[in-house]
Amino acid sequence: xxxxxxxxxxxxxxxxxxxxxxxxxxxxxxxxxxxxxxxxxxxxxxxxxxxxxxxxxxxxxxxxxxxxxxxxxxxxxxxxxxxxxxxxxxxxxxxxxxxxxxxxxxxxxxxxxxxxxxxxxxxxxxxxxxxxxxxxxxxxxxxxxxxxxxxxxxxxxxxxxxxxxxxxxxxxxxxxxxxxxxxxxxxxxxxxxxxxxxxxxxxxxxxxxxxxxxxxxxxxxxxxxxxxxxxxxxxxxxxxxxxxxxxxxxxx
Numbered sequence: 001x002x003x004x005x006x007x008x009x010x011x012x013x014x015x016x017x018x019x020x021x022x023x024x025x026x027x028x029x030x031x032x033x034x035x036x037x038x039x040x041x042x043x044x045x046x047x048x049x050x051x052x053x054x055x056x057x058x059x060x061x062x063x064x065x066x067x068x069x070x071x072x073x074x075x076x077x078x079x080x081x082x083x084x085x086x087x088x089x090x091x092x093x094x095x096x097x098x099x100x101x102x103x104x105x106x107x108x109x110x111x112x113x114x115x116x117x118x119x120x121x122x123x124x125x126x127x128x129x130x131x132x133x134x135x136x137x138x139x140x141x142x143x144x145x146x147x148x149x150x151x152x153x154x155x156x157x158x159x160x161x162x163x164x165x166x167x168x169x170x171x172x173x174x175x176x177x178x179x180x181x182x183x184x185x186x187x188x189x190x191x192x193x194x195x196x197x198x199x200x201x202x203x204x205x206x207x208x209x210x211x212x213x214x215x216x217x218x219x220x221x222x223x224x225x226x227x228x229x230x231x232x233x234x235x236x237x238x239x240x241x242x243x244x245x246x247x248x249x250x251x252x
Contacts, residue, residue, distance in 0.1 A: 010072040012183050013063035017056045025052075040215050042206035047090035048216070055220050059227060062198075066231030068128050068190050071115030077108040093204055095153060099177055107184045111136045113189055128235045128247030134208065139182055139193065143200075147171065167212055168179035182184035192239050195232030 028040040042048040057080040064073025085100035131139060154170045155163055183197035205221035 006070050006072045009067065009070055010060065010064050013060040013073075014056075014076075016063060017059040020059065020223065021052065021056050024223075028216065040159075042216075047087045050083055050087045050090065054080050054087060057083065059223060062224070062227050062231055063082060065187065066234050067117075068235065069119060071112050071119065074108045074112045074115070077111075080104055081105045081108065092158075095150060095158065096177060099181065102237075103181065105186050107188060108128050111184075111188045111200075115190070118190070127243055128190050129243035130192045130239060130247050131186070133246040133249065136246040137194065139186070143175075143178045143182060143197070145210065147174035150174035150177050169208065172204045172208040172211070176201060176208065179204060192235045192243075194234075195228060195235055198228040199225070199232060 009049070025041065032040055033037050057076050061073045061076040061080055064076065065071050079101045081104045085097045088100065090099040130136075151170045151174050154173065155161060156166075159166060159170070179200040181195040182192045183201060186194035186197070202221055202225035206218060206225065208217075209218040209221060
């Protein structure tokens with residue numbers, strides 16, 4: 001597949017994403033007409049408005065990088081990260097904004113470099129791989145450490161509440177940050193484990209927005225769960241027996 005075909009694939013995924021979100025907004029608008037007491041479309045909220053193009057671009061990003069040969073999705077990922085960083089600043093989520101601006105954008109730039117270079121090398125370099133057992137365990141430990149660290153930061157610096165106050169909100173928010181960090185990091189090296197963390201990210205987002213009562217974000221994360229799961233299955237099927245890493249332990 002040449003570069004033109006890769007960019008065309010990104011364009012097709014944008015169209016699919018626009019159609020999906022057009023349908024979602026249409027359903028929410030219809031729900032507001034049928035149930036006037038509902039407020040689902042928050043056009044008055046700048047953060048909510050910024051979140052719409054961020055979500056559209058984000059879905060196109062995930063749809064594109066499900067192909068481990070297509071690095072063009074990361075250009076969309078950079079734009080998505082900028083918009084999400086702005087959204088979190090508007091919402092007061094400065095820890096998440098820092099993550100998007102100072103971690104995810106550099107990760108995505110590095111992914112463009114690594115994936116495009118590997119593509120030029122060709123052959124087996126395109127094959128996704130599971131982590132080996134020591135790195136998998138290290139990755140799980142990082143998930144826990146970042147989640148706990150964000151919990152403490154939220155308690156004492158952002159929310160200024162007690163350790164047991166808003167516990168589930170802080171745990172799920174910490175899981176969102178830690179899982180997305182690891183998902184983006186392992187994508188650089190085309191590790192299939194990345195999609196496990198995207199799955200955790202999606203489930204944590206669904207739980208968080210059920211608690212917060214944010215219907216639009218809840219539906220968005222259900223989208224992400226379906227799309228990330230499908231992309232993960234694609235990568236798992238593309239992972240050959242010699243690249244199963246820690247998964248080999250499960251087959252003994």
